[in-house]
Structures are given as C-alpha cells and as structure tokens.
Amino acid sequence: MPDQYLGPYLLQDKLGSGGMGSVYRARHAKTGQPVAVKLIAEQVADSERFRRRFSVEVETLKKLNHPNIVRLIGYGEEQGRLFYSMDIVEGPSLQQHLRKEKRLDWHVVLQIGIDICSALKHAHDLGVIHRDLKPANLLMAPDGSIQLVDFGIAKMFGAGDYTAVGSVLGTADYMAPEQAGDGKITNRTDLYALGSVMYACLAGRPPFNGKSITTVIEALRRDPPVPLDLIVPETPEELTELIHQLLSKDPQDRPPTALVVGNRLRAMRAGLEAREVQTHMDTAGQTQIEDPTDNEELDVDDEYLIKDDVSPVAGTHDQPTIDATMHSGGSAPQRNPTLKSRGGTNGNDNDGFEISSGLSQFQTVAEAERRQRTLSGTESHPAAHWLSIAGLVLLLCGLIAGGLYLIRPPTADDLYSAIAAADATGNVAESKTEIQSFLRLHGDDPRADQVRQIADAMDVESTVRKLRLRALRSGGIQHLDPPQQAFLAAALLREQDPGAARQQLQHWLTVYGHKDLPTSTEVKRLAILARSEVEALGNQHQTNNDQRAEELAELLTWANDNLPPEEQKRFYTGIIALYEDQSWASEQVKSAEAALGKQEGLDPQILVPAP
The missing domain is CATH 1.10.510.10 (Transferase(Phosphotransferase) domain 1)
Structure with missing residues (x-):
C-alpha cells in the first residue's frame, strides 16, 4: 500500500476518529519529527462557514506559546481536506x-x-x-x-x-x-x-x-x-x-x-x-476521619491521543478531544480517496496557506510569522535590535525592583488590615494565611492577643465541623467517643444558650482537662480549644448581658414615661412573663414587679434601676 501524506507528514497509526474528524500519529517526512495530526471530517470541512472559522481560530491558536500548553506546529490543506498538527506528550491524561x-x-x-x-x-x-x-x-x-x-x-x-x-x-x-x-x-x-x-x-x-x-x-x-x-x-x-x-x-x-x-x-x-x-x-497522633463512601470511578476512555475523538458538542467527561498516551504498533491507516498517495517520496512544505479547495498546502507556525513580518515590512533593523535589548534590560531592572518589594515581609498593619477586613465581612477563614503570618512575624504586637482569639475561634469552628461530619458518618453524635461527644454537645449549645454552653465546657474541662490525665493527643487538643472557648464565651456572655439588660431598662423607662396606667400594667406583666427565667434580666424583672405593685397608687416617681 503506498504511503499516505497530509502535507509534509507521513501518516502512521490512526489513533481515533469522531464526528469532527480523525487523528493520526505521523512523522515529518524530512525531519522525522513525531506529531499528532488531526484531519477534519469531510462533511465538516465542506462548509464555507467552518472553513472561515478554521482559518480565524488557527491564527489565534498559533499565538499560544507556554510550557503548560501543547504546541500547535502547523496547519494546512490536502486535496481539499483541512488538518493541523501538534506536539505529542508522552504521558497519560x-x-x-x-x-x-x-x-x-x-x-x-x-x-x-x-x-x-x-x-x-x-x-x-x-x-x-x-x-x-x-x-x-x-x-x-x-x-x-x-x-x-x-x-x-x-x-x-x-x-x-x-x-x-x-x-x-x-x-x-x-x-x-x-x-x-x-x-x-x-x-x-x-x-x-x-x-x-x-x-x-x-x-x-x-x-x-x-x-x-x-x-x-x-x-x-x-x-x-x-x-x-x-x-x-x-x-x-x-x-x-x-x-x-x-x-x-x-x-x-x-x-x-x-x-x-x-x-x-x-x-x-x-x-x-x-x-x-x-x-x-x-x-501525628490525631484520629483520621475515614471516608466510608465508595470512590466513584470516572467513566472515561483509557487512551489519550484521540482514542475516541468525539466532538465536544453535547459531550461528557468520558469523551476526550485528544488523547496523549502513545501506542506502538497497530495497523497502517486505510486508504482514504481524498488523501494524496505519494509512494515513497518525501513531502514538501509549501510556502503559502490559503483555505481553498483542491490544493495541497501546509505551513508551520514559524513560517506564518516570518511571512507576516515580511509582508508588513517589520524585519528587525540593527538599531531597533539594540533598542529592544535596552528596553528588556530596563524591564528586567523594574521586575527585580518590583520583586524585591513584593517579597518583603508584610508589616503588622498590612496583615491586621487584611484580617480585620475579612472578619468584618464574615469571611475570616480566607485570612488564615495572614493570621499565621501575623502571629509568626509580629507575636509581640499589642494586637496579637486579638488575632490569637480569632485564630482560636477558627480552630474551634473547624473542629466542631469535623466532629459533626464524623457523627454524621457514624450514625449520630451518640456514636462518638465520650470526650468528643460531650465536647460537640456543649459546642452545639452555643447558639441557643451561650451561658449554658460555657458551663458545659467547664464541666468538660473538669473531667478531661487535667494536665496529668492520660488521654489521646486529640483529647488534649480539645482541652486547649475548650479553655479558649470558655474564655471567649465568658467575654461574649458578659457583653451580651450588659447590652440586653440596658435595652430592657430603656424599655421600662419608656413605658413609665409614655404609657397610660392600664397599658403600663399590661406592659409590666408582659416583661415578667417573657424574662422571669433569664438571669441577665433579673434586675429588670424586679423593677417591673415593683412598678406593677405600685399601680394602685399610680406613683409617678417609679425609679427604674440601671442594670
């Protein structure tokens, strides 16, 4: 069977085919360079609209030159059939x-x-x-x-x-x-x-x-x-x-x-x-959370340099566009009546490339760039060459100066501003790197304690989330080990009743927090987090109590000054019913009870004590 060529490439194995065309392993007839050649399907290439798009897109793609992008080598036309060639990557997808x-x-x-x-x-x-x-x-x-x-x-x-x-x-x-x-x-x-x-x-x-x-x-x-x-x-x-x-x-x-x-x-x-x-x-000694779920395989093709080159249209993840693993051997490609047979002759590169019909043409990306420079009259002049070098030197100096500026250690103010901004928007987790840098570089800064509190709170939330996941996977919180179960139960109570959560964590520390208690590394870490959370909840509890008590006291003062006697009576009764069981409102409840007791005399000088 005579050899078959696409432009300068001698076709070898047919690696795959799909609705948009076929991919062949090939080698350059002169240089022996191995490539992958994609031959566009005849029914697709016959469309004038596609041929115009092919030309435009190839002109764009040939600009790509990056170590992480497979290089487009050349493109052309053989007997009216469009094709392009690219590097082969020896490795799996x-x-x-x-x-x-x-x-x-x-x-x-x-x-x-x-x-x-x-x-x-x-x-x-x-x-x-x-x-x-x-x-x-x-x-x-x-x-x-x-x-x-x-x-x-x-x-x-x-x-x-x-x-x-x-x-x-x-x-x-x-x-x-x-x-x-x-x-x-x-x-x-x-x-x-x-x-x-x-x-x-x-x-x-x-x-x-x-x-x-x-x-x-x-x-x-x-x-x-x-x-x-x-x-x-x-x-x-x-x-x-x-x-x-x-x-x-x-x-x-x-x-x-x-x-x-x-x-x-x-x-x-x-x-x-x-x-x-x-x-x-x-x-090192912490318990690893195992994932009991089965790993789902990705249903994919095993071959890369287009084992099954299916169009990306309406595709799924098991349809690679190009495949990269090379396969040796295999049968020679079948004769295609639209491909030119040249026997044993070498293919010759053509200088020009125009999308047309019935011509055999090919050019490399490098040739296209040289032709464009020649046509536009932009061949390098010696003076322009030296100006380019001078510009590159200046650019390099600027990059070095900028790099030195960028790699300088961040200041405490820069880091704290980033942390504070993230905290204000509720996205403090995004500033974890800045928090670590702040504590490592500026541990003696007056704001370090505040940053440590943020870091501790993040650790607590992360631990609670992982314990909840472990409980979910094991069938419920009751299936956790006793220390983890009690810690998680106390932590989950924080939203409903911070005071009760703090008390539960204190009880937890009484049982599991003794420094000489022989426990696992995980329990020792939970003890550190529990102490931090007890302190944080104490500060938060006091602040919240003060604010709530002050707001309730202001309500009582307003009722005393603005409501008629009958409405005052209902108002004070409502305050007592709503807050008699809340410790933070005890003084305000007493004030409401005292005011209610004086309703008969309608004493205008009811004093509402400050919280």
Whole structure:
C-alpha cells in the first residue's frame, strides 16, 4: 500500500476518529519529527462557514506559546481536506490517572491547579478561552507538569451548524452554567471548569454527573454541588472554599482572573506546607476521619491521543478531544480517496496557506510569522535590535525592583488590615494565611492577643465541623467517643444558650482537662480549644448581658414615661412573663414587679434601676 501524506507528514497509526474528524500519529517526512495530526471530517470541512472559522481560530491558536500548553506546529490543506498538527506528550491524561488512582491528594491537586492557572492566564491574556477544559484535555508530562490541549477547539467545532438541536457546547460534566444556557462565555467560564476539575481530582467524580446529559445540565443549572468537605473532610478549608467559589453559578461570584486564582493557590500551598511542618508533632497522633463512601470511578476512555475523538458538542467527561498516551504498533491507516498517495517520496512544505479547495498546502507556525513580518515590512533593523535589548534590560531592572518589594515581609498593619477586613465581612477563614503570618512575624504586637482569639475561634469552628461530619458518618453524635461527644454537645449549645454552653465546657474541662490525665493527643487538643472557648464565651456572655439588660431598662423607662396606667400594667406583666427565667434580666424583672405593685397608687416617681 503506498504511503499516505497530509502535507509534509507521513501518516502512521490512526489513533481515533469522531464526528469532527480523525487523528493520526505521523512523522515529518524530512525531519522525522513525531506529531499528532488531526484531519477534519469531510462533511465538516465542506462548509464555507467552518472553513472561515478554521482559518480565524488557527491564527489565534498559533499565538499560544507556554510550557503548560501543547504546541500547535502547523496547519494546512490536502486535496481539499483541512488538518493541523501538534506536539505529542508522552504521558497519560489526567482522566486516565484519575481512573487509576480514584482520588488525588490535595497537595497534588494544588500543583495541578497552579499549572492550569498558568496556562489559562497566558491564553486569556491573548484573548483565547479554552471552553472545554476537562481531565481528558489535561496531559501529565513525564516531568510531572500538566499540559493543556485543544485550546479553542470547542469554539472552532461548535457553531449551530454542527450541533444537534438542543445540544450544548463543551463537556457537560465540567461545563459552566452559562454554557448550558444563553450566557456569555468569558474567562470565568474556564475558571468554573477549573473548579470542576479540581473538585473531581479530590472527590473522585465531577460536581454534577448523571446517566444523561439532560440530567447533568438540569443539576448544573439548579443544584449546588455536594460540599467537598462532606466527601473529603481532610481537604484544607482554604482549598475547599476556593473550589466552591470557582463553582459559583453566577460568573461574577467567581474569582476574576486565572492570575488571582493561581496566586491564591501558591500562597495556600506555602501556608499549608509551613503549617504542616509546625504542627506535625502535635497532629501525628490525631484520629483520621475515614471516608466510608465508595470512590466513584470516572467513566472515561483509557487512551489519550484521540482514542475516541468525539466532538465536544453535547459531550461528557468520558469523551476526550485528544488523547496523549502513545501506542506502538497497530495497523497502517486505510486508504482514504481524498488523501494524496505519494509512494515513497518525501513531502514538501509549501510556502503559502490559503483555505481553498483542491490544493495541497501546509505551513508551520514559524513560517506564518516570518511571512507576516515580511509582508508588513517589520524585519528587525540593527538599531531597533539594540533598542529592544535596552528596553528588556530596563524591564528586567523594574521586575527585580518590583520583586524585591513584593517579597518583603508584610508589616503588622498590612496583615491586621487584611484580617480585620475579612472578619468584618464574615469571611475570616480566607485570612488564615495572614493570621499565621501575623502571629509568626509580629507575636509581640499589642494586637496579637486579638488575632490569637480569632485564630482560636477558627480552630474551634473547624473542629466542631469535623466532629459533626464524623457523627454524621457514624450514625449520630451518640456514636462518638465520650470526650468528643460531650465536647460537640456543649459546642452545639452555643447558639441557643451561650451561658449554658460555657458551663458545659467547664464541666468538660473538669473531667478531661487535667494536665496529668492520660488521654489521646486529640483529647488534649480539645482541652486547649475548650479553655479558649470558655474564655471567649465568658467575654461574649458578659457583653451580651450588659447590652440586653440596658435595652430592657430603656424599655421600662419608656413605658413609665409614655404609657397610660392600664397599658403600663399590661406592659409590666408582659416583661415578667417573657424574662422571669433569664438571669441577665433579673434586675429588670424586679423593677417591673415593683412598678406593677405600685399601680394602685399610680406613683409617678417609679425609679427604674440601671442594670
């Protein structure tokens, strides 16, 4: 069988095919360079609208040049058939890896997120939105890095001419809500998909999945995802919160850019690693909360460089657009009547590329850039060359100065302002890194005690949440060990009756808080938290009592001054009925009783004692 070529590429194995075309392993006839070549399906390429879109999108995609993005090498036309070539990554897709490992450790997920953000930042800066970010389009290179493939391919293949009625663009399990409706596609669409990918890496399944695409889309539009800390409680709170923020239905509620998300992930990694080092000895003996739920496999294809290259239209997570694991051997591709057979001759690169019909043309990205420079008359001049170098030197100096400024230790005022702002909005958990930095760098600051109280309160809330999860998984609070059961019961009482909760915690400390008591590391830690909470509740209880008593005293004064005798009588009776069992209102209840007793004489000089 004669050799078959696409442009300069000798086709080898057919790696997969789908509604939009086929993918072949190939090598360059002159250089021997191995590549993956995607040949667009004839019924798709025949559309003039698609051919115009193909040209425009390729011009955009060839700008992408980043270590975490698979490189587009060239593009062309053979006997009226459109194709493009790209690098091959020797490694599995993230989808394959997840199918094998079920779930990934949060340390690994942090690095995956950082790599994806780096690639998205580069693409978004150039105006390119991926639109179909999913584990099948994330390749794991031999050096451990993540590389993204198929940037913008969903847009190239996804106009109404190529979608079924009622179908949607992108992969349903990882798409954003706006992709399932009429919403505008923006950079934050990719950030939602990033959140879905990170969720799947930790939980072993995407946020929404189902047996049909309709089920998935309905859940995507209507339901919140299952809280990640219910599935994987050991995931750091900061990471859980960021992922759920990325999964917000409204794009405006998501982080604004990939740069912001990447910086948060890097800061999170540094803070969590430092915390692990500092607390390793304290936490070594703590009970691990096991997840009794079965890991759900991600139902995916095992092959990457397009084992099953299905269009991203109306797809699911088991339909990778391109596959990355190379397979040796296999049968040679079948003869295609639209492909030119050249026997054993080498393919020649053509200089130009115009989308047309019946021509054999190919050009690389580098050739296209050279041609554009020649046509526009922008070949480098020596003077311009030296000016460019001088500009780069100045830019480098500026970057160094800016870097030195950014890496300076944060001041106490900067950190405290960030903590106070987060506390004021009820999002103090987002300032955990700043809290740790403040206490580590500025422990002698007058505000350090206040920051420690915030840190202690965060620890208490985190512990209570984990104990509640453990109780939920074990069948109820009564199935917890006695120390944990009593601690959780007291903590849950705080909202209803802080005074009673404080008293219960004091009893707990009497039983379990003795320093010489032989208990587990977890119980010793609970004792530390109980002491902190007793102090906090005491301060809060006194403050609340003072405020409530003062408000009630003002009401009594107002009633004495403004109500007629009959209404005063009913008012005082109501005060007694409402607050006679509340210790903080004892003085005000006595005042109401005294005023009620004097109603017969209608003494106008009823004095209401201050609280």
